[in-house]
Amino acid sequence: MRFEPGVKKGRLIAVALTLAMGLGYWGDALPGAKGVEVSAAAAAVSAAPSKAASQMEGAESIYWSYQAGEKLNAPLALNGGGAFLTTEKGLVLLVDENGKELVRKNIYAELSAPVQGKDGAIWITGKSGRLYRYDAKGNGSQAAMFYFQGKTEGLVPSAVVVDGEDTPYFFYEHAVLSLNKDGEKQMALLPTGIKVQQLVPAAKGVFALGGDGVLYRISGSERLWETDAGIAAKGARLAADGSGGVLLAAGQAIAGYGEQGEERFRRELSAPPAGGWSSLLALPGGDAGAFIAAQASGNELVSFRLSDGAELWRRSVAGADGFGPGALAAESASGVVLAASRSGSLYGIAAKDGAIAYSFKPAAASVAAGVASLGGGKVLFASGQALVAAGPNRPVGISYPSGKLKLTLGSRLLLPDKLKLTPAADVRYRSDNGKIATVSPEGMVTPIAVGKAAITIEVASPGYKGQYVLPVEVSAAAASLKATYAAQKVKAGNRSFTVQTVTLPKGMPVTLGTGSRLVGTTSALGDIAKSYGAVAAINGTFFSAYGGFPDPYGMMIGDGKLQHIGNTGTTIGFTWDGTVLMDRLRVTITGGTDGSHSHPNNWYAYFMNRVPAEGSSAAVMFTPKRGSKIGFSFGQSVTVRNGVVTRVASNENASIPADGYVLVFTGGEEGLAKRFKVGTKVDYKVETKNLEGKAVDWTRVHTAVGAGPRLVQDGKAALKAAEEGFTEAKILTSAAARSGIFVKKDGSIVLATTGSATMQQWADIMVKLGAVQGMNLDGGASSGLYANGKTITQPGRLLSNALLFGPQLKW
Missing domain, CATH: 2.130.10.10 (YVTN repeat-like/Quinoprotein amine dehydrogenase)
Incomplete structure (x- = not known):
């Protein structure tokens, strides 16, 4: 799966709708929501x-x-x-x-x-x-x-x-x-x-x-x-x-x-x-x-x-x-x-x-x-x-299941999730009424107000042609989408626990919130929730809370884009159609220059939006989600805009372009910077696998947060913290304040916090509350829960990130 921090020319996510062109050229169907290249399939023109x-x-x-x-x-x-x-x-x-x-x-x-x-x-x-x-x-x-x-x-x-x-x-x-x-x-x-x-x-x-x-x-x-x-x-x-x-x-x-x-x-x-x-x-x-x-x-x-x-x-x-x-x-x-x-x-x-x-x-x-x-x-x-x-130019056949979009305020929809075009081609989008609905370069439609609009989809790939106008109808949010708070008594082992829960119906919109809407900043949980218009919120992944940059540790995906890599623990992900995924997700970024991913053109990054320790060896990608600057001045930096290197510098607090990213190589990785020169064409891919090394498809995930360990799988306690990479006593053996999230059989989502509990007790609590799939989130002083305008569990510190839910989220 490719998570792009910015859309590059020739690498827009391809989508489209039914288009009767009257010419007989048809190719392979588009893989859902993947970054794709122009297909080379070719049907014969007339033999005459x-x-x-x-x-x-x-x-x-x-x-x-x-x-x-x-x-x-x-x-x-x-x-x-x-x-x-x-x-x-x-x-x-x-x-x-x-x-x-x-x-x-x-x-x-x-x-x-x-x-x-x-x-x-x-x-x-x-x-x-x-x-x-x-x-x-x-x-x-x-x-x-x-x-x-x-x-x-x-x-x-x-x-x-x-x-x-x-x-x-x-x-x-x-x-x-x-x-x-x-x-x-x-x-x-x-x-x-x-x-x-x-x-x-x-x-x-x-x-x-x-x-x-x-x-x-x-x-x-x-x-x-x-x-x-x-x-x-x-x-x-x-x-x-x-x-x-x-x-x-x-x-x-x-x-x-x-x-x-x-x-x-x-x-x-x-x-x-x-x-x-x-x-x-x-x-x-x-x-x-x-x-x-x-x-x-x-x-x-x-x-x-x-x-x-x-x-x-x-x-x-x-x-x-x-x-x-x-x-x-x-x-x-x-x-x-x-x-x-x-x-x-x-x-x-x-x-x-x-x-x-x-x-x-x-x-x-x-x-x-x-x-x-x-x-x-x-x-x-x-x-x-x-x-x-x-x-020659080729017509593109474009298809969409219903022929129009019906959206409610507070929801979003990514066109590539269900739209197809044959053959696969790059496209661009525009809305005829931004006061009713907007559309991003990636094809993400966001309702703004009740009313009607239209999204025009144009084929942008050289050699291909096609256009379709998609009607959009925006209505008010469903009244049934509410957050329900309850304090529940649960016995686990020889102890009784009071568990604070917030239950959210299936289909409740969700997003990833960050302090000041940037990775590596902090805010109060209530302030994060209010800035996004959330009715419910819970703290997310672990982060550095004791000096230096408050960088996250776990996996983070927001707005369909990878925001941070953390290759330990378990990650929960939400797809555009409301499906919830939970896996021990592992991500790698590998790239190439001038069309080649082979030596000496290949490169890699194993961190994203995380400041490396000075003197250490690191290969890091910084995206606009980090802010306008990388925030430090050491290592070799490579600035990429629209897929082309625009600057290579040493020991510079590099600016992060809105239409690209910055690669920083430090210590033993600085030699990778020699593979880039101003004008070099750069591309990359993001591969998603599970802990066992098997490829997993997270192409349709728009929001995800990683913490862990996994607590419940298929209705049973399934705790394997050491196997997931955890070594700290507070995860393996000790009791502490806990936060977690689980999914029930009816598809509803439950956010939960409790007082001092071991990880095994936390798993048993979730099972007794009806969890089918469940996982731990950051805990201790970070444990926090918010619902309907009130902070139920008050965190002991400002937070780096949170999962946010609500029928009228402010994206």
Whole structure:
């Protein structure tokens, strides 16, 4: 679960309502109330080429970009929307459908672009004659190394091609190299002095063009046949034709050959291409099949009929500055050819007639390494060090159970709790009448007065579109939501106890209150209750009450945001639909920079809004709930606004931005600060588990407080204080004034205090009062209970925090 202290661009909690867009694009449903990224699921646009161009015309949306840090080779698109990448200097990279880095390995060798066979294996070549095999999860290693006398260290082979039998082939000088199914190395040689110019796959084996202008067919270690193409091989390009043959373009000549080397056609063009041909792409389709050729330094793309080489159309793309070797790819579902130019722009060209369907210039001008299709009009484009996912705008289907909101004063509702949108996308909200109801950037609706309003929800993710207006009706609070006080006599063990109780009906609004509404401050219990308009209140988690900052010790969640971490004891949580959770909650914060959570980009924080002891080692996150300043001046601080580092400082009482947070690293953790520089993009995630290490879903919790130990579970006393991490005698064995909270079978909540009791006696008392689930809260001098305007149990000190209940809470 992600608790965000501030909403960052591109990380709003995604929600939405039913929207009839009239277009057939639908993706996965949104997980409730989670921070989500733009989904990469893609449905095909119409298969008709003429319709594809009209649907995609003018679309110039960039979904995400990824910086590799080194110059990329052509990308390999993976099923599911991710990409397998290599860099020229030796990085193997895997990114998911949202551009998040999953794998980063340094092979320390010059690498080729990755190629995937039908069996899913991914092949790469590297310097010194190395061949690597990987899978789509980034697992792999060196599969073979080919030796040439005196050449091994300097040997830089070509990229791999994979034949119809999933055998990988590549070449070096005059040798065509391959690896068979048994892992045996194979080599076929062209005549001495004749270097291989290019390979393309055949059904079995490869076609190889030699520097002598001869076309060779090779399978394993055998040279099956050769035919003189009658061309100057320099600058010639090959492409498999999709039916077992091969296409050739060289200067003014284009030709097609069959599987056995028979010439199918040969044509002479009226003029040579500018700079020669850089890429060929075959588009099989029977009599309608074609192949596209791209000029190396000119702006033209030319389409030829696959059967006889007749020219079909010629398109000049102004400003392209030529096209690179990996420039062309097919977006077959939409009938569009993707063309990556040397100027750094990407063009979508309708295969049928050469019309420009759309264009992108997503990165600084840089020679394009290549382009790949993800389907549905979405493409991956590598240019320099950047990989960009782009494509047409997509409609978002939005749904909500009832189509309108009915709220009472004093309640709140988080739209993402039940709203869905498909595919998942970021959204923004606005209210048309803030005097009746307001809505936060996270989608939390708060009624202000009786009346009617409307919440507009707009899709904000690049490449997606959609809007819905949600009616809101606010009524007065229900008269039945009252706090009932009672003093009850209960016998536990050999003693009789007077227990002060306040019973609250199921559905009573609840929130977490803090002194001065900030973490790390104190106020009287009655003052906290009155400032929030509560009818009932009880002290919450433990806190530092004897000097220094009055920082809490336990878990705190307020307004759906994590406010403090305390990984001991038990936590009670309240969800947006009124469900009560109770667990031995354990929370971790882990983060990343510039889209990577792997070393050296990873970081962590194990405290939140808690001042570390000077001289100790700590990694702390401070959110706006702490106040305007962190409150001390030591350690290394990193200020983050809207997901971007804006300041890095030493020994500074840093300001906490309203739209971000401050990370502070002290002692042995100060080295983590070196991973941040001004301009670094930062993100993080919060993971919630129980004491046993099992992931637990607290995504729908808006209010929570941790103390403990757990006293009652499923109607029975369940005291395991030492197991929960408690070591103090006042918890384990001694008697003291106690506060606690429990839930009864009918869903009502009971707040309770009593005089001097051991923890076992406190558990037995709760069971006798009808508790189904129950836990201890801070006690001793902190024990306090408030109801209906009066303090029933007077705390012996000012308090750091309290649980507050009431039908008309002031949020």
